[in-house]
Amino acid sequence: MKRLLLAAFLLALAVPAGAAAAPRVLAIHFAQDVNPVTQDWLNGELGHAQSHGYAAAVIVLDTPGGLSESMRKIVQKELSLRIPVVVYVSPEGARAASAGVWISQAADVLAMAPSTNIGSSTPIQGSGQNIGTDLRRKEINDAAASLRGLAKTHGRNAAWADLAVRKASNLTAQEALQKNVIDLISPSLPALLQRIDGRVTTPRHLTLHTAGADVVEVSPGFFTRFLSTLIDPNIVSLLFLAGLAGLGFELFHPGVVIPGAFGAICMVCALFGFSVLPLSWGGLILVLLGAALLVVDAHVTSHGALTLSGLVAMAVGFVTLFHRAPAPYHVHVWAVVTVTALIGGFWAIAVSKSIAARRMPVTVGPEQIVGMEGIMRSGGQVLVRGELWRARSAEPLHRGDRVTVDRLDGLTLEVRRIAS
Numbered sequence: 509m510k511r512l513l514l515a516a517f518l519l520a521l522a523v524p525a526g527a528a529a530a531p532r533v534l535a536i537h538f539a540q541d542v543n544p545v546t547q548d549w550l551n552g553e554l555g556h557a558q559s560h561g562y563a564a565a566v567i568v569l570d571t572p573g574g575l576s577e578s579m580r581k582i583v584q585k586e587l588s589l590r591i592p593v594v595v596y597v598s599p600e601g602a603r604a605a606s607a608g609v610w611i612s613q614a615a616d617v618l619a620m621a622p623s624t625n626i627g628s629s630t631p632i633q634g635s636g637q638n639i640g641t642d643l644r645r646k647e648i649n650d651a652a653a654s655l656r657g658l659a660k661t662h663g664r665n666a667a668w669a670d671l672a673v674r675k676a677s678n679l680t681a682q683e684a685l686q687k688n689v690i691d692l693i694s695p696s697l698p699a700l701l702q703r704i705d706g707r708v709t710t711p712r713h714l715t716l717h718t719a720g721a722d723v724v725e726v727s728p729g730f731f732t733r734f735l736s737t738l739i740d741p742n743i744v745s746l747l748f749l750a751g752l753a754g755l756g757f758e759l760f761h762p763g764v765v766i767p768g769a770f771g772a773i774c775m776v777c778a779l780f781g782f783s784v785l786p787l788s789w790g791g792l793i794l795v796l797l798g799a800a801l802l803v804v805d806a807h808v809t810s811h812g813a814l815t816l817s818g819l820v821a822m823a824v825g826f827v828t829l830f831h832r833a834p835a836p837y838h839v840h841v842w843a844v845v846t847v848t849a850l851i852g853g854f855w856a857i858a859v860s861k862s863i864a865a866r867r868m869p870v871t872v873g874p875e876q877i878v879g880m881e882g883i884m885r886s887g888g889q890v891l892v893r894g895e896l897w898r899a900r901s902a903e904p905l906h907r908g909d910r911v912t913v914d915r916l917d918g919l920t921l922e923v924r925r926i927a928s
Contacts, residue, residue: 531563533721542574542607566594573606586614613658616709620681627678744781751775786832794825884909
């Protein structure tokens with residue numbers, strides 16, 4: 509009996525042990541720009557894979573690139589993990605461009621799906637133009653050394669990594685495999701996991717156990733996608749303008765509440781974008797100066813000179829607001845032109861109406877009360893145009909009598925009854 513119980517106990521232990529033997533792989537789908545929001549999400553998922561005992565983390569990559577600082581933090585996270593990191597450029601038609609090349613080369617295993625491409629890692633300005641001569645040399649040398657080091661460390665083609673930075677070289681999946689830029693081509697993620705099973709990575713000597721693995725797939729949630737959209741420089745600029753308009757309206761018309769609340773929300777969202785993107789303080793000051801000139805022109809007579817100056821300052825400010833960020837993190841010229849034209853047209857109409865109103869002759873005053881009609885109230889007072897005046901009359905008047913004003917004597921009206 510004891511032997512039977514012991515055998516049953518050992519069998520019970522063996523069943524869960526066998527079930528737990530299947531490895532788990534976390535497939536992280538990253539089809540986003542590289543920015544601080546997506547960097548935090550990706551690094552968080554990589555850390556999750558390590559802390560929850562996954563056999564490997566696979567970044568399913570399709571990116572046009574993004575901010576270099578965010579890219580470096582992702583690379584550092586990849587290199588610091590104690591589990592293998594695989595980058596799989598997929599699906600077909602995907603790319604690993606610009607910052608995506610660094611993320612790819614930092615992986616222990618780099619694979620691509622057919623009909624994908626990798627490369628074009630030359631640093632450029634936010635406007636898409638080449639960087640100036642001295643700064644260009646500095647930036648390119650630093651970037652080339654960084655990418656060469658990643659490729660060489662992982663046993664890949666360091667010479668091509670240099671060309672990807674200096675000449676913006678770009679390769680198809682087949683070309684990349686022939687030049688030893690990647691490790692293999694695979695049509696699907698399950699096929700990739702089968703092929704790399706048992707591989708020992710370079711230089712960390714980690715053994716991959718991925719055959720028959722349970723694949724857990726994750727993608728950015730709504731909040732991550734929303735924040736990533738929110739830091740678009742064009743949207744940040746519009747939010748900042750809306751915040752200025754709402755708060756300004758509330759300042760000059762206190763008690764309206766709704767414009768102030770809306771402006772405060774827009775301003776907080778814009779400040780979040782400013783905290784994430786590389787902001788130019790000179791551009792921000794120009795935008796604030798332009799808004800201030802528009803407000804001043806509404807209260808003084810400058811024949812449009814201050815409005816024109818304010819629009820120019822605002823346009824230049826928005827163009828230079830994120831000029832230190834790489835493409836596509838800059839304000840588009842068409843957006844600046846459109847917004848400036850709309851603000852200029854609206855302000856021209858508003859200022860012209862304001863000037864016309866100031867130039868109109870005064871039509872209501874104490875003297876204009878003569879000839880108006882009113883109604884007698886108690887205590888010898890008369891209600892005229894919504895105001896209570898002292899009344900004097902040569903005939904007795906009673907409450908409710910309709911009267912007309914004959915003369916103004918100080919603050920007393922001489923009135924007479926209107927015949928029924």
